[in-house]
Amino acid sequence: MAVVVEALLALWFICSLANQFCPGRWRWGRRFTAILKRTDPLALVPDYRYFAPAPPAFDLELLYRDRLRDGSVTPWRAFDISSDPRWRLFWNSGKRRYQAAADHCARLIHQATLQIVGQRTAEQMYLSSSYVAVVQYVAGASHSIAGVETQFLIAVSAGFDTRREPAIALVSPFFRL
Amino acid sequence: MTDAITLTWRDAFGMSVMLAGICSILNGAQLLWIRREFESGGILSWRVLRTSHPRLLRSRWIRAADVVFAPPVFTALIVIQVLAALVLVLRPFEARSWVLATVIAVRLLANFRSRVAMIGADQMQVVVLSACLVHASAPLPLVQAAGWFVALQLLLAYVAAGIVKLLTPSWRTGAALRGIVRTRSLGLRVAYLQGERFPQLMTAACWATIVFESVFPWLLFGGSALCLVFLATGLLFHLGVGVVMGFDEFLWAFAAAYPLALRCAMDVDLFWAVR
Numbered sequence: 001m002a003v004v005v006e007a008l009l010a011l012w013f014i015c016s017l018a019n020q021f022c023p024g025r026w027r028w029g030r031r032f033t034a035i036l037k038r039t040d041p042l043a044l045v046p047d048y049r050y051f052a053p054a055p056p057a058f059d060l061e062l063l064y065r066d067r068l069r070d071g072s073v074t075p076w077r078a079f080d081i082s083s084d085p086r087w088r089l090f091w092n093s094g095k096r097r098y099q100a101a102a103d104h105c106a107r108l109i110h111q112a113t114l115q116i117v118g119q120r121t122a123e124q125m126y127l128s129s130s131y132v133a134v135v136q137y138v139a140g141a142s143h144s145i146a147g148v149e150t151q152f153l154i155a156v157s158a159g160f161d162t163r164r165e166p167a168i169a170l171v172s173p174f175f176r177l
Numbered sequence: 178m179t180d181a182i183t184l185t186w187r188d189a190f191g192m193s194v195m196l197a198g199i200c201s202i203l204n205g206a207q208l209l210w211i212r213r214e215f216e217s218g219g220i221l222s223w224r225v226l227r228t229s230h231p232r233l234l235r236s237r238w239i240r241a242a243d244v245v246f247a248p249p250v251f252t253a254l255i256v257i258q259v260l261a262a263l264v265l266v267l268r269p270f271e272a273r274s275w276v277l278a279t280v281i282a283v284r285l286l287a288n289f290r291s292r293v294a295m296i297g298a299d300q301m302q303v304v305v306l307s308a309c310l311v312h313a314s315a316p317l318p319l320v321q322a323a324g325w326f327v328a329l330q331l332l333l334a335y336v337a338a339g340i341v342k343l344l345t346p347s348w349r350t351g352a353a354l355r356g357i358v359r360t361r362s363l364g365l366r367v368a369y370l371q372g373e374r375f376p377q378l379m380t381a382a383c384w385a386t387i388v389f390e391s392v393f394p395w396l397l398f399g400g401s402a403l404c405l406v407f408l409a410t411g412l413l414f415h416l417g418v419g420v421v422m423g424f425d426e427f428l429w430a431f432a433a434a435y436p437l438a439l440r441c442a443m444d445v446d447l448f449w450a451v452r
Binding site: 002005006009012013016017020021041042043044046047048049050051052053054055056057058059083085088089090091092093094095096097098099100101102103104129132133136137139140157158159160161 | 203207208210211214217218219220221222224225226228229230285288289291292293294295296297299300301303304311315316318319322323326329330333334335337338341342344345347348352353354355356357358359360361362363364365366369370416419420423424425428
């Protein structure tokens with residue numbers, strides 16, 4: 001029994017070690033990552049490469065607006081992504097919400113880019129889990145009482161740097177509420 | 178040097194259990210705080226997240242998964258995690274294996290359910306709690322192996338992060354940290370403004386991070402006194418990251434591994450003394 005546990009701990013550590021240094025440009029690295037993706041659904045093997053090699057430098061902002069019964073549209077409204085800096089050393093409950101939203105938005109931007117170069121169809125993007133997640137999230141937000149349709153927009157902003165204009169990355173079509 | 182610090186494996190694991198328990202309470206309480214997101218229409222709704230598990234969707238387990246991963250059952254599981262973690266915090270030196278296994282199981286289920294909302298602290302927590310589970314249910318040689326497993330994972334966590342940063346040009350120039358503190362999601366206005374006034378400050382902070390992450394963890398092999406320098410610096414590092422970037426759980430998740438790292442460093446003391 002002891003040998004089995006020791007072997008398992010050793011295997012866990014070796015996989016953890018390999019997972020940090022298996023760049024995608026090497027064939028064995030890609031193979032290892034693919035095997036890990038299939039065989040580690042519980043995310044036991046950690047990825048410790050925090051904020052590298054691509055540290056985040058921009059915020060992904062999610063905005064939405066409603067189309068009303070008379071055909072007019074409301075101004076854009078943004079989901080709040082900031083957390084209270086006074087408390088977040090002890091309590092930052094919004095981080096997972098933001099991370100999930102940002103992750104879905106980043107995947108959508110990636111898919112839209114693939115669509116532009118012809119590697120994806122619009123239907124594939126609209127049926128993706130990220131699109132469905134964002135649509136659900138936006139639909140679940142508070143809307144105008146006279147709203148019949150809504151659409152969302154993903155913008156990339158420079159956060160506290162107000163000298164830089166935010167850039168629009170993706171605008172969805174209107175969908176029924 | 179060996180006389181300066183005395184820490185038994187029981188003490189070290191007890192402290193790790195307590196710190197990991199605090200982290201699991203914090204984690205569970207925050208998940209309960211945002212429990213609306215688990216419901217239909219939330220960003221972490223199982224109705225959507227299930228589509229990222231195509232094999233599960235095609236299997237006969239999907240019905241059971243639909244029950245377990247959606248409220249109210251999933252919310253109840255988080256409550257169970259918090260209660261079990263509370264037991265660990267109150268009685269860390271008599272931690273029962275089934276209590277530890279309960280916390281680990283819920284955390285693994287949460288990892289499986291929503292990879293998109295996972296943070297690095299979640300994985301370190303599972304590493305530490307699993308070692309504590311081995312301690313609670315195994316004889317001494319295995320306890321030592323479990324302690325070293327955590328210490329080596331801690332070393333790997335810092336060194337891997339440090340080396341990848343060293344190889345990243347924006348970390349070497351300071352641009353990486355300037356970018357991070359500029360964001361409203363991860364940054365801090367004061368830090369951003371100071372970084373704009375004194376860009377050298379950001380470059381220095383980037384290099385300090387690289388040096389700490391890639392060099393300091395090796396002090397583990399220098400014995401307990403040098404290991405204490407590493408751990409004290411590590412605590413300050415995580416406090417700083419917590420204040421600037423809001424990583425509250427990171428502090429507890431990594432601190433939970435520290436007592437075991439210190440105990441392993443005492444083994445190194447013995448090794449050097451014998452030689």
